[in-house]
Amino acid sequence: MNALERRTVSALALLYSFRMLGLFMVLPLLAVYATDLRGATPALIGLALGIYGLSQALLQIPLGWLSDRIGRRPVIVGGLLLFALGSLVAAMAESLSGVILGRALQGAGAIAGTVMALVADQTRDEQRTKAMAVVGASIGLAFTLALVIGPLVAAWGGLSAVFYLTVALALCGIAVVLFVVPASAPAREHDAVGARGNLILRSLADAELLRLNAGVFILHFTLMAAFLVIPGMLQEVLSLARESHWQVYLAVVLLSLLGVVPLMRWAERGGRPRAAFAMGLMLLSLALSLLVAPPQSLLVWLGLWLFFIGFNYLEATLPSLVSKSVAPRGRGTALGLYATCQFLGAFAGGALGGILLQWWGAHALLLLCLALVLGWLLLALPRMACAGGGDAVESAKGEMPHP
Template sequence: MNPFERRTVASLALLYSFRMLGLFMVLPLLALYAADLPGASPTLIGLALGVYGLSQALLQIPLGWLSDRVGRRPVIVGGLLMFALGSLIAGLADSVQGIILGRALQGAGAIAGTIMALVADQTRSEQRTKAMAIVGASIGLAFTFALILGPLVASWGGLSAVFFLTVVLALAGIGVVLLVVPSSPVSARAHDEVGARGNMLRYSLSDPELLRLNAGVFILHFILMAAFLVIPGMLESGLGVSREAHWQVYLAVVLLSLLGVLPLMRRAERGGRPRQAFAAGLAILSLALALLAAPEIPALLWLGLWLFFVGFNYLEATLPSLVSKTVSARGRGTALGIYATCQFLGAFAGGALGGVLLAQWGAHGLALLCLGLALGWLLLALPRMTAIAGGAEPAATAEGELPRP
């Protein structure tokens, strides 16, 4: 990478980390702390966990398209301001309903697709996979740090302290956008030429490769939200770990997960076997869910937790890069907006529907449903994964021209 690309990728990875840290910190907490609030139920807790995904999903495509028209930076700053407002409301809430409102407003700052589009805008084609991998790794690190920091902050100041810290992170992210992120080299003419947005939208919604990737990220985040409705309880009941010590468990399993993630990345990038590595990541996630759905045998729970983080972290880092290599720069904001919409729809469905199913089927029944989704994804992805992960952008989507459906 040249100096401009290094500064761009580092600053946007930091920005993405701030935002995802604020979202991820509540994952290991809501199922435990929200249960003490008036009127709490598994259904409402699940809705509080996943509702941000609904507002994210509704706004990712409009904001992705808007960023293609007016530029990435104004959209990102506006999204961070909305994220800060939602975090403040959730921090001041004294009921589950207040947290649901705050989480919904957090999700209205729907800038994930726009940030990834800016990464792609400001890196050359031959450096784009590396850039996406770095941003993806920052998301994984934010996820790791959030699972540790969230319980620590909550043990000191409760759930409200976690939301107030999220406000600070959102404001810090605005500072990064205004002071650190370089100006985009993409010309205003490039944004204007996306006037053929109907063509790009039709392409993004009909291309078989993008459809498979979008379905995959929906399933991945459904599983993530549903899993964190049951994992905290499994730690308490199955492993006898007090909630104040949960961060120690997450620290151990996430750090150890690097022993599985790094070999998969080496096999995909240096070994030239992306299809096999992707399939292995899905198989690992499926095995983890099978172990978590089994009777609560401590050794199997520990192994299942480790494998879960191996599979999730690898797949989360890989999927955005595959999307960015399937479309041109001129329509990348739209395509990544659709991708992020599917991602957050999965988060909403996993939290809201997962809460309902948890009340009816119990933790093991919900884990079995997630296992079925993971196996279905594996069957869906395998036939065309070689074409998607081959590394070259399709000729029809070369820089400077819109893809044709």
């Protein structure tokens, strides 16, 4: 990348990480801290955890469309202002309904697609994959930091302090957009509205994209549902006070690199992308099986470690599979639909997971997650079996196979 591209991509990756850090910090906290708020029930805590995903899913495509008409910067700044407002509402809330409203407003700042569109506008075709990878890496880093920083901030100032920090991160993001991101080059020509509608219909009818979109829905359903249960396990099984949960998250996330990195090397250099993808699903299934088993300290530690290996590998792999499954002209539409399914999964995992937790308990919720992941694995395995030994051939061609 040239100097301008490096500056642009670095700034947008920083912006994306600020925003995702603010969203992710509450993930390990709500299940244990929201019980202090008036009106808290497991079902409403689950809704508070997942509601941002609903507003994200509903507004991703409309705000992307708006950014094509009025420009990327106004939409991004407006989205960050909404994100800051939602964070402020949640920080000042004395009841769980106030947190739910704040989380919904946070999600209404649905600028993920617009930020990625700006990355595409500001980079050359041959550098775009690298640029997207940098932004993707920033999301992974934000997720890791959030699991540690969130509990530390909450231990100092409670849940409201986390939301106030999120306000500050949103304002820093606006400063990055206004003063660090270089002035936008003229956007590349966009498809006409009718053509874009055809692309959406084509994406919805594509069996491979449907399989990938279903996969990311299940992955984020499982993530949200699991974090309704995991904090309680740390308290009850590991006898850890909620202020000390960050120690567990830091350990298992860092140790998960021992599994994720070899999987990526096996897929890319070993020419086994299908096998590595199946392994990621198997590890996630095994992790959930261990968490469902009768609670023991060793099983919880091992289950969390395997969970983060499987989740982090699949999370990093799925967007690449989507982008390589469609022609460049339809890539933006396909990724927009993919993001919509991702956020719908987050909403369903939080909202439905909270209801299941309230009425049937943690065991039933984890069993549902396990069933969904196993169903995903069963859908993927026939494709891999039919391909036989084609992994190495497709890898040599530089193509990523469909799971």
